[in-house]
Amino acid sequence: MFEVLLTLILAVSVSFDLNIWLKVAIFCVWAILVLPGMYAMIFGAPYVRSLKRKDFAIFELGNFGEGDRVVDLGCGDGVLIGRIAKKGVSLAVGYEMSIPTFLFAKWLSFFRKGKAEIKYGNFWKKDLMKFNKIFCFLFDRSMEKFEREVWPTLKKGTIVISNEFKMPTLKPKKVVDRVYLYEK
Numbered sequence: 001m002f003e004v005l006l007t008l009i010l011a012v013s014v015s016f017d018l019n020i021w022l023k024v025a026i027f028c029v030w031a032i033l034v035l036p037g038m039y040a041m042i043f044g045a046p047y048v049r050s051l052k053r054k055d056f057a058i059f060e061l062g063n064f065g066e067g068d069r070v071v072d073l074g075c076g077d078g079v080l081i082g083r084i085a086k087k088g089v090s091l092a093v094g095y096e097m098s099i100p101t102f103l104f105a106k107w108l109s110f111f112r113k114g115k116a117e118i119k120y121g122n123f124w125k126k127d128l129m130k131f132n133k134i135f136c137f138l139f140d141r142s143m144e145k146f147e148r149e150v151w152p153t154l155k156k157g158t159i160v161i162s163n164e165f166k167m168p169t170l171k172p173k174k175v176v177d178r179v180y181l182y183e184k
């Protein structure tokens with residue numbers, strides 16, 4: 001979303017009669033800010049918040065509480081992981097790879113009580129074994145990669161909650177309102 005806006009700003013600014021080096025500088029800033037998010041959007045999922053009406057299913061299945069170490073893979077604006085943090089979990093982390101979305105999530109987190117940590121980064125490169133509950137809202141191709149690459153590395157008992165999208169071959173333990181729960 002922010003990437004589209006920044007691209008429009010780039011298109012408008014280069015259409016002005018600017019010095020070539022200023023245009024190059026604007027292009028470089030655009031590339032730094034936008035390319036990681038484009039990658040996340042194309043290969044993961046674009047920034048779309050989980051619907052509020054899904055809260056019941058997510059919190060019912062997640063049963064988040066004391067002792068839980070929860071991660072949101074691609075936390076977007078960080079609102080959901082912020083709400084999970086308020087359940088008194090031991091650790092709540094949201095990884096986000098789109099720079100403008102990450103900055104937006106960080107900014108929102110200043111106004112929120114609770115202790116969710118919003119971190120910049122590609123979750124595929126993070127150690128997910130320290131978490132006992134993993135939440136995601138990603139497209140099918142990411143769920144396929146998750147099942148193939150991440151699932152085998154998870155500790156026994158780890159819970160995975162996926163909004164809308166299933167892992168291709170694993171059978172969920174529970175499903176509520178198209179929110180899928182898997183237990184390793």
Ligand SMILES: C[S@@+](CC[C@H](N)C(=O)[O-])C[C@H]1O[C@@H](n2cnc3c(N)ncnc32)[C@H](O)[C@@H]1O
Pocket residue numbers: 037039040041043044045046047048049050072073074075076077078080095096097098101121122123124136137138163
């Ligand atoms: C559909 S949104 C989900 C937002 C939030 N989890 C929720 O449910 O409200 C997916 C987010 O994942 C981010 N994302 C996709 N691939 C990623 C990756 N490899 N590393 C970190 N973030 C990623 C996208 O930038 C996007 O903001």
